[in-house]
Amino acid sequence: MNLRPDPTFYASPKIAMQAPVENYAFTVMLSPDGSQSDGIAVVDVNPKSDTYGQIVHQVIVPYKGDEFHHFGWNACSSSLSPLTGHAFLERRYLIVPGIRSSRVYVIDVKDPLKAEIHKIIEPEEIFEKTGYSRPHTIHCGPEGIYVSTLGGGGEDGTDGPPGIFIMDCETFEVIGQYEMDRGKQDKHYDFWWNLPQDYMVSSEWGLPPQFENGVVPEDLLSNKYGHSIHFWDLRGRKNIQTIDFGENYQMALEIRPAHDPKKSYGFCGVVVDTTNLQGAIFTWWRGDDGTWQSKKVITIDPRPEDPENLPPLLQGFGAVPPLVTDIDLSLDDKYLYVACWGLGEMHQYDVSDPMNPVLAGKVEVGGIAKGANHPNGKPFVYGPQMVEISRDGKRVYWTNSLYSSWDDQFYPNDEGGQMVMANVTEDGFALDPDFYIDFPKGYRAHQIRLEGGDCSTDSFCYPSA
Amino acid sequence: MIVDDLSVTALWWAVIFSGFYHGINPGMGWPLAVSAALMERKHSALPHALALLALGHFLSMLAILLPFSMMVFLVDWELQIRLVAGLIVVGMGVYLLINRRHPRFLARVHPARLALWSFLAALAHGAGLMLVPIFLGLCGYAQDDVGHEAAQALMTSNIRLAFLVAAVHTFAMTAAGAVIAVFIYIWLGLKFLSKAWFNLDILWAISLVCVGCFGIYSAFAGH
Numbered sequence: 100m101n102l103r104p105d106p107t108f109y110a111s112p113k114i115a116m117q118a119p120v121e122n123y124a125f126t127v128m129l130s131p132d133g134s135q136s137d138g139i140a141v142v143d144v145n146p147k148s149d150t151y152g153q154i155v156h157q158v159i160v161p162y163k164g165d166e167f168h169h170f171g172w173n174a175c176s177s178s179l180s181p182l183t184g185h186a187f188l189e190r191r192y193l194i195v196p197g198i199r200s201s202r203v204y205v206i207d208v209k210d211p212l213k214a215e216i217h218k219i220i221e222p223e224e225i226f227e228k229t230g231y232s233r234p235h236t237i238h239c240g241p242e243g244i245y246v247s248t249l250g251g252g253g254e255d256g257t258d259g260p261p262g263i264f265i266m267d268c269e270t271f272e273v274i275g276q277y278e279m280d281r282g283k284q285d286k287h288y289d290f291w292w293n294l295p296q297d298y299m300v301s302s303e304w305g306l307p308p309q310f311e312n313g314v315v316p317e318d319l320l321s322n323k324y325g326h327s328i329h330f331w332d333l334r335g336r337k338n339i340q341t342i343d344f345g346e347n348y349q350m351a352l353e354i355r356p357a358h359d360p361k362k363s364y365g366f367c368g369v370v371v372d373t374t375n376l377q378g379a380i381f382t383w384w385r386g387d388d389g390t391w392q393s394k395k396v397i398t399i400d401p402r403p404e405d406p407e408n409l410p411p412l413l414q415g416f417g418a419v420p421p422l423v424t425d426i427d428l429s430l431d432d433k434y435l436y437v438a439c440w441g442l443g444e445m446h447q448y449d450v451s452d453p454m455n456p457v458l459a460g461k462v463e464v465g466g467i468a469k470g471a472n473h474p475n476g477k478p479f480v481y482g483p484q485m486v487e488i489s490r491d492g493k494r495v496y497w498t499n500s501l502y503s504s505w506d507d508q509f510y511p512n513d514e515g516g517q518m519v520m521a522n523v524t525e526d527g528f529a530l531d532p533d534f535y536i537d538f539p540k541g542y543r544a545h546q547i548r549l550e551g552g553d554c555s556t557d558s559f560c561y562p563s564a
Numbered sequence: 565m566i567v568d569d570l571s572v573t574a575l576w577w578a579v580i581f582s583g584f585y586h587g588i589n590p591g592m593g594w595p596l597a598v599s600a601a602l603m604e605r606k607h608s609a610l611p612h613a614l615a616l617l618a619l620g621h622f623l624s625m626l627a628i629l630l631p632f633s634m635m636v637f638l639v640d641w642e643l644q645i646r647l648v649a650g651l652i653v654v655g656m657g658v659y660l661l662i663n664r665r666h667p668r669f670l671a672r673v674h675p676a677r678l679a680l681w682s683f684l685a686a687l688a689h690g691a692g693l694m695l696v697p698i699f700l701g702l703c704g705y706a707q708d709d710v711g712h713e714a715a716q717a718l719m720t721s722n723i724r725l726a727f728l729v730a731a732v733h734t735f736a737m738t739a740a741g742a743v744i745a746v747f748i749y750i751w752l753g754l755k756f757l758s759k760a761w762f763n764l765d766i767l768w769a770i771s772l773v774c775v776g777c778f779g780i781y782s783a784f785a786g787h
Binding site for chain 2: 101102103104106108109110111113114179181182183184185186187241242243269294295296297334335360361560561562564
């Protein structure tokens, strides 16, 4: 316990943008076949350092086959909420779930170069106390740490719907299910909220049999993946409204609310529209009558391609779908970054007017049947995927693995893991030729977290102005 | 009588200072007033929020003080009542020293229900208990003045005193919180919010122990 709030808790997004920049990044190291243990790579991102752009430390866990995916902090700027009384926590631990094993690791990164495992929560404890499996997204909020899950109970995770469970933010004990009334929600993926306005939004991927052994083409073509987002009374723990984008909008994944808590809108990325293979971004907002609305504001077209250059899964279509797999919003709510994992493109949209996004910049690297090299001439396998923006909005980092079994379907000839960075300057949005990390042999790279918080972890309790 | 007057004055100052002390504690709500004004984008939301926080705090003080003010029927047991009250306050302080966890249910309150939140926060932190020994001290002096009148009259005067103590305390609390909230909202900016946020948890718990001990001491000392 500190006597003053952690200096990396920021009252508003604006203050977070002005704070000292990140010196380290933490990136998932994933062993796709489970032959090695997964881990967290500590990456030096301080340009003045001798080891800039290198992995300077690794926390490798004792078990194999966890499949790390997303992870988050034990505490963030939400601790400054006067309602919760947690102002004196430290931003110190990374909560890292394994989506295949349902095991959760708590990693102490107080000294990033000596980061180590602090606690391991075994899968049995999660099954027993929550009835959920396959933990995924982490956010720190009222009452503790919220963890979304992709599976329900039972061997294949289909015994009951998946949902969110809560962990104690100091002892990391699993407390139990979040939901009191889940309404129509029967699948799960991402979630985020607006704390002062007291709402939460959650999204849907699919149930474990639909993703664990790869995408199931029949399910996708018959529109059986998730296509709805759910709005919740956050503290009342009730689903108050479900918006169905339409069943062709398959896999509504990342939820990105505006960071400024005064605003009542946000975005959701849809992987693929099965009628035309487009990728799509929806804007959702609260209307004057208090109900939630949504509208498709961005579409990204597929690229026609000779079937013989395509993986078997796509040969029948003769095209490369964009596959919008991740999106991230800068802290000033100005730029939305959209990863097109199939096309091999990272798009930068100016969303100052959230109803009328404008494509402001684009980086091409990797991609199906394209495989564009990094500007330094080295390969970038798969396509741009997990994206994370620095708090000041000037650096955009990304990696390239989506999910082990899906990587192998869409990019059957690729293997490896890279982390790259693009600079956002007045001249535009472009990859930094000097920042390129090739992951150790046998490892792929997934989500990135930045020291002191980033654009997909921190929830703010006070407006910027 | 001069000594008594001085002591009464000192007790009233204690009521006021405890108000200031509660008011500067972020845990009693001033950051919510700043947040309300910024979220609603209008200055008037700040005093409005402060008023709701004050209402909750006032009711929370009354909820603790009123039961004690009604115990005058047990006038022969005054010493014991004050001893037990002192022990309860010390106990609350010791409990807060040992159990440093924040009550999770406070996080379940809707952010717009400021009065309810303030009421529960004050209750959970023993804010009202901190006033009990001071209040019982004042009751003791009042009793001397009233003499051995009918219990009914005594109770009426004690209830009036409870309202007065709660009101003066809450006024001081709100004034202190308002000064900080207004300074941050108008001049200092949100950066100062985290700078002005001190961890008072231990100090708070120790304060309860001290006030409780004072209550026990003054019970034995006659007032």
